[in-house]
Amino acid sequence: MTYRIAITGAGIGGLAAAALLAQDGHSVTLYERFATPRPLGSGLVVQPVGLAVLDSLGAGDEARALGAHLTRMLGHSGSRIALDVAYRPDQPGLALHRAALFHVLWQAATRAGVTPLTGHTATDTLETPGAIHLVTDHGSHGPFDLIVDASGAGSRLSRLTARPLPFGAVWADVPWPGTDLPGTELRQRYLAARRMAGILPIGRLPGDPTPRAAVFWSLSAAELDAWPDRDLQDWKAEVAAFWPAMQPFLTGITDKTRLTPARYSHGSLARPYANRLVHIGDAAHRASPQLGQGANMALLDAFALALALRQPLEKALPAYHRSRRWHLGLYQALSAAFTPQYQSHRRALPLLRDHVLSPLSRVWPLPRILTALVSGDLIPPVAGRR
Known part of the structure; x- marks a missing residue:
């Protein structure tokens, strides 16, 4: 029928x-x-x-x-591992734009x-x-x-x-730079629960061979409200100080319109x-x-x-x-x-x-x-x- x-x-x-x-x-x-x-x-x-x-x-x-193809999700809080999840070898996740x-x-x-x-x-x-x-x-x-x-x-x-949830994030997709981070893992870093940064390899866009990454940075609801007035260079300096490995991913972000605020519920x-x-x-x-x-x-x-x-x-x-x-x-x-x-x-x-x-x-x-x-x-x- x-x-x-x-x-x-x-x-x-x-x-x-x-x-x-x-x-x-x-x-x-x-x-x-x-x-x-x-x-x-x-x-x-x-x-x-x-x-x-x-x-x-x-x-x-x-x-x-x-x-x-994702094989692992790994997150650190300072020097401690706070998240470590491996996929089955024959069933990886798939990260995409x-x-x-x-x-x-x-x-x-x-x-x-x-x-x-x-x-x-x-x-x-x-x-x-x-x-x-x-x-x-x-x-x-x-x-x-x-x-x-x-x-x-x-x-x-x-x-x-x-x-409404008390935290959201800003997201951007950028070309994958020269880095020691593996291209098969989601990597995150935390400061207690009030800050979370992440780097996710997402493959490529149709018709474009350039490998890309998604980067995200958590923000409270109040910080999201103030985001339109946040200075981009000041934010990039804060991110780089928090997680130096993230700095190469931010190089190409020269305009705040590249960053998309997201709120969750x-x-x-x-x-x-x-x-x-x-x-x-x-x-x-x-x-x-x-x-x-x-x-x-x-x-x-x-x-x-x-x-x-x-x-x-x-x-x-x-x-x-x-x-x-x-x-x-x-x-x-x-x-x-x-x-x-x-x-x-x-x-x-x-x-x-x-x-x-x-x-x-x-x-x-x-x-x-x-x-x-x-x-x-x-x-x-x-x-x-x-």
């Missing part, structure tokens, strides 16, 4: 859902608010379970060719026959007997059997009210669907990027929804929710527990992290558990399927 489906948002979840659903024979219309669809942000990590979704789209090899992931998903959606309608901002839905219409700033569209809200954190269709919809409307990705759940699961969750939502829609609609949406509920709930809970240890104003938690939890994390069997946690398969990502 096939359905008439409208998808709002050409981000990670929206493009993946569009491609998967079109591959299954559904009639898919993709609405995007930007006149020219484009990714927002810098680098991200697609974990092994997310790569399995890309493989199901026929986009896995293309993504691997563009990204950097958002533009690279957007490219491979866009190609997959195009191959599946999806043509987006751009310049349409979804504002509401209108249900009629036996169908649903999408309301955008250009009028009403439909009828559809189902609307998939993949509009992200700015969704006007979602009723999710997320809790936490929350999820208890029931991410209605009669003919379902929310996926950030429209349904949001968390700190500390566990590196944001792109993963959007890809898995799209995959689980496509599987669920192989049955009658009245059964499909509850089945979708059941298939993702436990995995999402676990990772939301773990994100809420781990984030304050790395980004907060707490004083005791960083001491607990450095002197108790980090040493314990290197004692069997915890390394294997942490590997499964980061890889995204601590429990089955889609209930009932490997």
Whole structure:
């Protein structure tokens, strides 16, 4: 059975859902608010379970060719190791520029026959007997059997009210410089929990052989408010003093517009669907990027929804929710527990992290558990399927 489906948002979840659903024979219309669809942000990590979704789209090899294969995540607090997680040798993570992931998903959606309608901002839905219409700033569209809200954190269709987190960051992507840092590891450095800096190799952009890195620097909400007035050279001097290895990565940043401020929030919809409307990705759940699961969750939502829609609609949406509920709930809970240890104003938690939890994390069997946690398969990502 096939359905008439409208998808709002050409981000990670929206493009993946569009491609998967079109591959299954559904009639898919993709609405995007930007006149020219484009990714927002810098680098991200697609974990092994997310790569399995890309493989199901026929986009896995293309993504691997563009990204950097991650074998380890290593963070230091002073001279102490505060974070050390290794991937399974045969299942590395994949770090990508958002533009690279957007490219491979866009190609997959195009191959599946999806043509987006751009310049349409979804504002509401209108249900009629036996169908649903999408309301955008250009009028009403439909009828559809189902609307998939993949509009992200700015969704006007979602009723999710997320809790703002006390810390965010500024991000930039830069060419990978001459450095002793390995190109297969995420490296981080912490000062208690009030400062976190990171360097992530992210492979290359489509059509450009230059290897790149994403750099990030945590800021409190108050510091983010003051960021527009912060002197760039003063900030670069602070970063270099805190972590000298980061200095070569900052050389090419001569304009503050190269740095993108990001604020984070936490929350999820208890029931991410209605009669003919379902929310996926950030429209349904949001968390700190500390566990590196944001792109993963959007890809898995799209995959689980496509599987669920192989049955009658009245059964499909509850089945979708059941298939993702436990995995999402676990990772939301773990994100809420781990984030304050790395980004907060707490004083005791960083001491607990450095002197108790980090040493314990290197004692069997915890390394294997942490590997499964980061890889995204601590429990089955889609209930009932490997």
